[in-house]
Amino acid sequence: MFSIFSGLGIRAAVCAGLMLAALTSISPARAQMDEAWRPQKSTTLIVPSNPGGGWDQTARFMQRAIEANKLSPTSVEVINRGGAGGTIGLTELVERYATDPYKLMVSGFGMTGSVLMHSSKHNIMSTTPLARLTSEYQAIAVPANSPFNSLDDLLAAFKANPQAFSWGGGSAGGSDHIFAYLLAEALDIEATKVNYVAFTGGGEASAALLGGQVDAGISGFGEWGGLADSGRIRLLAVSSDQRMADDDTPTFRELGIDLLFANWRTIVAAPGITRAQKEWYVDLLRQARASDEWQETLKRNNWTDSFLTGEDFDNFIIADSARTARILQRVGISGDKGTSWAAVGPYLFPNIAMAGLIILAALIFWESRRQATAGAAPVMSEEKHPDTKAFVQTAAIIFAYVLGLKFIGFIFVTPPVIVALSYLLGSRAYRRDIAVGLSVTALIVVIFEHLLNVDVP
Amino acid sequence: MSESLFTNLANGFSVAATPENLLFGVIGVVLGTAVGVLPGLGPAVAISLLLPLTFGLDPIAAFIMFGGIYYGAMFGGATTAILVNTPGCSSSAVTTFDGHPLAKQGRAGTALSTAIISSFVGGTFATLALMLLAPSLVELSLLFGPPEYFALMLLALVLVSTIGGASLSKSVFATFLGFAISLIGIDMQTGVSRMTFDIPELYSGINVVLAGIGLFAVGEVLWVMSGGGAEPDENAGLRGSLFLTLSELKKSAMAWLRGTVLGFFAGILPGSGGTLAGFMAYGVEQRFSKTPDKFGSGLVEGVAAPESANNAAAGGSMVPLLALGIPGSATTAVMLVAFQIYGLQPGPLLFENSGDLVWGLIASLYIANVLLVLFNLPLVGLWARLLTLPQGLLYGCVLVFSSLGAYSLKGSIGDVFIVYVLGVMAFCMRRFGFPVAPVLLGIVLGPLIEQEFRRAMSISGGDIMIFATRPIALTLFAITALSLIVPLARKSRNMTGLGALQGD
Numbered sequence: 001m002f003s004i005f006s007g008l009g010i011r012a013a014v015c016a017g018l019m020l021a022a023l024t025s026i027s028p029a030r031a032q033m034d035e036a037w038r039p040q041k042s043t044t045l046i047v048p049s050n051p052g053g054g055w056d057q058t059a060r061f062m063q064r065a066i067e068a069n070k071l072s073p074t075s076v077e078v079i080n081r082g083g084a085g086g087t088i089g090l091t092e093l094v095e096r097y098a099t100d101p102y103k104l105m106v107s108g109f110g111m112t113g114s115v116l117m118h119s120s121k122h123n124i125m126s127t128t129p130l131a132r133l134t135s136e137y138q139a140i141a142v143p144a145n146s147p148f149n150s151l152d153d154l155l156a157a158f159k160a161n162p163q164a165f166s167w168g169g170g171s172a173g174g175s176d177h178i179f180a181y182l183l184a185e186a187l188d189i190e191a192t193k194v195n196y197v198a199f200t201g202g203g204e205a206s207a208a209l210l211g212g213q214v215d216a217g218i219s220g221f222g223e224w225g226g227l228a229d230s231g232r233i234r235l236l237a238v239s240s241d242q243r244m245a246d247d248d249t250p251t252f253r254e255l256g257i258d259l260l261f262a263n264w265r266t267i268v269a270a271p272g273i274t275r276a277q278k279e280w281y282v283d284l285l286r287q288a289r290a291s292d293e294w295q296e297t298l299k300r301n302n303w304t305d306s307f308l309t310g311e312d313f314d315n316f317i318i319a320d321s322a323r324t325a326r327i328l329q330r331v332g333i334s335g336d337k338g339t340s341w342a343a344v345g346p347y348l349f350p351n352i353a354m355a356g357l358i359i360l361a362a363l364i365f366w367e368s369r370r371q372a373t374a375g376a377a378p379v380m381s382e383e384k385h386p387d388t389k390a391f392v393q394t395a396a397i398i399f400a401y402v403l404g405l406k407f408i409g410f411i412f413v414t415p416p417v418i419v420a421l422s423y424l425l426g427s428r429a430y431r432r433d434i435a436v437g438l439s440v441t442a443l444i445v446v447i448f449e450h451l452l453n454v455d456v457p
Numbered sequence: 458m459s460e461s462l463f464t465n466l467a468n469g470f471s472v473a474a475t476p477e478n479l480l481f482g483v484i485g486v487v488l489g490t491a492v493g494v495l496p497g498l499g500p501a502v503a504i505s506l507l508l509p510l511t512f513g514l515d516p517i518a519a520f521i522m523f524g525g526i527y528y529g530a531m532f533g534g535a536t537t538a539i540l541v542n543t544p545g546c547s548s549s550a551v552t553t554f555d556g557h558p559l560a561k562q563g564r565a566g567t568a569l570s571t572a573i574i575s576s577f578v579g580g581t582f583a584t585l586a587l588m589l590l591a592p593s594l595v596e597l598s599l600l601f602g603p604p605e606y607f608a609l610m611l612l613a614l615v616l617v618s619t620i621g622g623a624s625l626s627k628s629v630f631a632t633f634l635g636f637a638i639s640l641i642g643i644d645m646q647t648g649v650s651r652m653t654f655d656i657p658e659l660y661s662g663i664n665v666v667l668a669g670i671g672l673f674a675v676g677e678v679l680w681v682m683s684g685g686g687a688e689p690d691e692n693a694g695l696r697g698s699l700f701l702t703l704s705e706l707k708k709s710a711m712a713w714l715r716g717t718v719l720g721f722f723a724g725i726l727p728g729s730g731g732t733l734a735g736f737m738a739y740g741v742e743q744r745f746s747k748t749p750d751k752f753g754s755g756l757v758e759g760v761a762a763p764e765s766a767n768n769a770a771a772g773g774s775m776v777p778l779l780a781l782g783i784p785g786s787a788t789t790a791v792m793l794v795a796f797q798i799y800g801l802q803p804g805p806l807l808f809e810n811s812g813d814l815v816w817g818l819i820a821s822l823y824i825a826n827v828l829l830v831l832f833n834l835p836l837v838g839l840w841a842r843l844l845t846l847p848q849g850l851l852y853g854c855v856l857v858f859s860s861l862g863a864y865s866l867k868g869s870i871g872d873v874f875i876v877y878v879l880g881v882m883a884f885c886m887r888r889f890g891f892p893v894a895p896v897l898l899g900i901v902l903g904p905l906i907e908q909e910f911r912r913a914m915s916i917s918g919g920d921i922m923i924f925a926t927r928p929i930a931l932t933l934f935a936i937t938a939l940s941l942i943v944p945l946a947r948k949s950r951n952m953t954g955l956g957a958l959q960g961d
Contacts, residue, residue, distance in 0.1 A: 051505035052790025060794060063509060080505060083867040084661040085643075092868060117648050118660045164918045172648035197603075197915045198645045200908075203783040203790070204727045210781070213602035213916060226782045226804025300797065328648075343914035346644040349907040350651055353637040360630040367626060386683035386888060394682040398675070398856060398877055405860065406870045414857055421856065422849030424682055429847075436850050440857065448861065457864055457873075 037276040039102065042075040045267070046105040048089025050082035053201070054220070055106040057301065058133065058265045062285075065293040071284055085114030085173070087122075094122045099272035104130070104281065108265035112324040113173035124317055127268040128278055131285045132313050134303040135262035136220040137240040138179045139249060141233045143212050151236045151255050154216060155187065162193040168205045168214035171198045173328065175263040176205070176218040179239065181327045186252075186259045191331045195343075209233065220263060221249075222302030244302065264306060264320070266313075282309050393424055410456040414441045466588070469816030473517055473824055481518045482821070482828045485525025490833065492526070493533020496670045497862020499546045500530035501787035508795060516799040517817040523795065524818075524825035527788055528580050531731070531768050532829060535572040539760070540565060540843055541855055543674035547665045548731030548767040550897050551739045553673060555752065555759025562755055565841040570700050571709060571760045573833050578713040579765030580826040583721045583772025587779070588819050595780040598725045603912035604924050606726070608933035610906045613733060615937050617740035617898055627891045635899020636906075638663055646911055658871030665732060667863055667876055668900045672893050674859040675880025678852045680887060705757040712742050712761035720766030724773020727785030731767040731774075732901050738766030744940070772822070779803055779815065 047059045059078045066076050081089040089105055097103040107124055115123045140151070148154040158165045162184070169176025177196055184194045197214055199205040206224075209217035210232060217233070221244060227233045235249040239261040243251060252259040269281055288294055289307050298305050308316060397420050404413030415437030422433045448456050492503040503526045511519035534549035539556035552572065559568040586594075601609070618628065641652045642662025653659040701709060716738040723734035742762035743752045752759050777783040782804035784790035796803050801811050808815055843851070863876040883893045917923035924930055 050787060050790075051501055052784060052787065052794055056505070057794055057797065060508060060798065064798065067509070078505075078509065080502075081868055083869070084657070087657075088661070088867050088869060113648075117643055117650070118657065119655075120657075166916045171645045172643075177648075195915055195918065197912045198908075199912075200645070201784075201790070203777070203785065207599060207727050207777065207781070207783050208602060211599035211602055226802045226806065230805035232805060300800065300802075332647075332649075342646055342911065343917070343919040344911040346647045346649050346651055349903075349910075350637070350640050353633055353640060353903075356633040357630065357637060360626055360633060363626050364624075364630060367624075386680060386884075388683070391679060391683035391884065394679055395881060398678075398880070401856070401860065402870065402873050402877055405864070405873060410861075418850065418853035418857065421678075421682060421853040422847065425847075425849035425852075427847055427849045433850065437853070440854055444857065444861065448865070455868060456861060457870060 037101075037274070037280050039072060039074045039280075041102060042077055043072065043102050043104060045076055045078045046089050046093060046103060047078060047080045048082065048086035048105060048107065048111075049080065051080050054136065054263070054265060055086070055108065055110075056080065058108075058267075059106045061294065061297040061301075062133070062267065062288060065288040065291045065297070066284065068293050069288070069291050071287050071291075084118045084120075086111050087114050087118045087120040090115070090120060090122050090124075090127070093268070094126045094271055097270045100270050101273045101277040103270055105268050106265065107268050109175055109263045109320065109324070112321045113175075113178060113328060116325060116328050117173045123321065124266075124268065125314070125321075127271055128273055129266055129268045129313055129317060130278065130282050130309065131289075132264050132266045132306055132308040132316070133285065133289065134298065135240075135264045135306040136222055136301075136303050137238050137244070138175065138218055138261055138263065139221040139224055139238045140236045141209060141217045141219070141224050141228070142215070142236060143210055144232055144234060145212070146215075146234065148216070148236065149234075151250070151252075151257075154236055155257075157215070159187060159189060162189050163195050165195060165216075166214040167194065167196045167216055167218055168199060168208045169196065169218040170201060170205060172196075175220070175261075178324055178327050179218055179261050181331055182259060182261060182323075183257075185327070186257050191327070194331075206233075220302075225302055240304065244304075262304075262306065265303075390424065394421070397421060397424070405457045411441060411445065414444070462588070465812065465816045466820060468813065469818075469820030470823075472813060472817040473521060473820040478515075478518045478521050478821070479824065479828070481514070481522040482525045482825050483832060485522035485825060486529040486828045486832050487525075489526035489529020489531075490533040490536070491529075493530035493535075493545045493549075494537050495533075495862055496537070496543060496545055496674050496859050497666055497865055499534075499666070499787070500527045501791050502865075503530060504788065504791045504795065508791070508798070511795070516801075516814055517821060519795065519799070520814075520818045521821035521825060523792060524822045525828060527771050528576060528768060528825050528829050531580075531764075531771060532573060532576045532833060535576070535760075535764055536569060536840055537855075538673075539568045539572065540840065541674075541851065542677045543855055543859070544669055547669040547897070547901075548735055548770070549763070550669055550673065550732065550894070551735040551763035552760055554739065554894065555754070555756050558753065558755035559757070559760065560841075560844065564755070565844060566837050567701055567705075567757065568760050569837045569840055570834065571705075571757050572764045573830055573837070575709070575713060575716070575761045575764035576768040577826055577830045579717045579720055579768035580772055580829070581823065582717045583724070583769040584819060584822045584826065586721055587772050587775050587822075591776045591780045594725055594776050598727075598777060600929060601726055602927075603909045603916060604927050604930040605933065607906060607909040607913055608924070608930040608937070609726075610902055610909060612933050612937040612940070613737050613740075614898070614902050614906070615940055616744070617736045618895075624890070628895050631886065631891050631893065631895035632899040635668075635896035635901075636903040637899075638668065638896070639900040639903030640907065645908060646915075656871075658869065658875065661867075663875060663879075663900070664866075665897070665901055666866060667872055668879060668897055670859045670863050671876035671879025672883040672896055674855055674862075675876055676883030676887070676893060678856045678859070679880055679884040681848065681852050683884070701757055708756075708758045709761040711745070712738075712758040713765045715741055715745065716762040716765035717769040720769030721773040723766070724770030724785070725776045727777055727783055730786045731770040732897075733905075734766040734770035735763035736898055736901065738762040744944070775822075779807055779818075781805065782807075 045059045045063060047056045049055045063076045063078050066072050081092060093103060093105045111124050142148050167180045180194055180196045181191050184191055199208060205217055205219060208214050221238050224233060224235060228235050237252050237255055238244060238249045239259060240251055241260060267285060397417060401413060401417045418437035419433045427433055445456060488503060492498045504523050530546060534545035535552045538544040538549040538552040539560050542553050542557040544550045544553055556568045641659050643650050643660055650660055719738050719741060720734040739762050742758055743749045774785045774789045777785050778789045784793045793803060801814060860873050863872045866872055886893055913923055
């Protein structure tokens, strides 16, 4: 257990261990209380990424499958909580909604890398994993006019001079990146020689591949779908166990490379939900999985149904996370310094920016001195000077506001802030200001919480 | 070909222009405008929030609504940029430069009308270009690899380096500051964290939206509250016509033309988008202008250029989406999900497989554009009246909305704090005569310049000559050099005492 999670830190491992213990033991009183649990209000499905990616799609198609078949007595809402590779959503689920049975979250393979890169203190095992839903296999693609007609051609070139062979894919630490290193590992090529060019997303990486900017592209099999059908790219190999349905792309195994890799996606719940709650949701996902809508979704996105729950799933997560952690450590992402190959390292541009700032600051200082000694009137805007005292007061109010938002809550601190700012600008119409403050606050709560479904602090 | 194009489009309109669809279009425009007005909430968020509501709808009805949201949000962002110097979305940041001075002169109505008409022109012509040229343009955009992007971003930087102020050294300092801020966070190429000081809130970096809220909205609140703005009663009134004068219309026409072309192309290239399009259009407009030094004091063409450009960019970003299935922006990424939910696979085969829907979508983009004008133009007077509210209350609300906007991005109070720190920074910069806009420019361009440079170097295996051996990149470098040299040469020819003040 501990060796497996060596990259994740002992704390995380202990946490995961405790989680497993909590899942397997249950007190009688609690069991009784939980009998026949069903949701009394709507369930929120958190997507820990911005709209548009694989997690977002998983959530929205799942929502659709549940709603279309009325599988849940209450509604399911999807919200996006992007940022920090998903660890913001993860932290929120584990800490803020620790025992809330109405918060679920999409997660999956990509979370392991994010957790390591962002030094997050939680990982997937800090939540209650419900079920693995899908697996998306990685495929290697080349543009239609590429000289590489088979995986053998391509790998020959890659092996001959790894650094001169560029791979394009999504950002560092993601599934495409890790897959490139797993492939190198399978071929006994040093990870530090892999020339991987990261793009902002699958879309930009595909554009670079189509334009022949990189030698080969790595992405999910499904994401290549439209481009492969139209003949603009060729798929050389897929990382699944068997060939994908209705497709003749060979697997790595067929081609003699022992490499299996799946970008799996799951739905998890808060760490502290009860067994009955977990069972209810697992059952919900099982029904949704059987629905026509979901089956059609799988087919359309070229996702493979890899439904897995219970202890098997937990074990799978632990083993898969260990493999990812090992690769990321080897290429230096979760270590102290990067050892992966990059023509230009990560610190060149910060140094340029800092040097530029220092030189310019010196220049500006010198200019102002020269102007002062020449007796020239300082060049100032015609706008009148702001009042420092008023600035300090305003700044104090807004920083009090941010503390108030954190510790007291939006509803209580917003009206006083509006009134105070108005007062500072010389308004003495207290009654009007208070009325406006209250009504603006009420309006915002209605708009954000009820219409837009965005929580206010 | 042209006949079949016409028949196709006519079919599209017959599918799209039903009363029910028009109603959804209006709903889209209203929601889009509302969301655009709120800082932090952009069209991508609005569309993803509405996605579940459209499950039961006919796809065309949903698309027409999304089109309305997209264009409406672009315009909504401009509204607050003009009225309270606070861009509702980052693509409207440039609109503050001349839009807000216009509002201060009592011509908020004119500025808003300009923004609406510019959005309409940009959006309509971009849709037209999308319809006619999508397949061939997509091939063109594929010629752009990392070296070309790098060259293009350098050009953009030089084009807009003149914006924002008197002293060149201070402008460049501000740009570098933005550049430094943009590098905070986890490096995309190697995964190492840079300049984060182990603060988790900084790992994902300070994105353009947060920076826009902090530098402009919070900065403006602090500025006005400290008495740095105009006298309260001075900007309250609405003087003169809500519309443009004839000579302004003439100048705007050229700005529309240039802004639309530029914005459309910026939109096609995945990853650059509306914010950059706005900056570039403004920089180009200033260079073509006979009175470049009047920019920033309330010129109509200073609103017309970025507003036509950012809407044209919205249209342009549909090109790679429809033709290749490649989303080039956050909003098109959400639209891609919507497409898939309706069983459409955008890509080279889309036009063949689902022609009806595509033409319906294109028609609905036109319709959404017209609805935007019809719905918003009559409301200009009402919007402008917002300025007659007591300033304390107005800016109190700006602060509250900004805080919520920053919070809603990730649900993190840390982001609200970051936004306030940026606001204080913006205030201090203005206090000491530094322009603030170049900071945002640095934040927009910085990551693009850095990542594209490093990608290019990786692709070439570390050989810098990659930049010298690619024709498009070389051409772009040449244009960059020209646009650096020409103004300098011109300046030295009619050298006056002004040169000394410019500080270069």
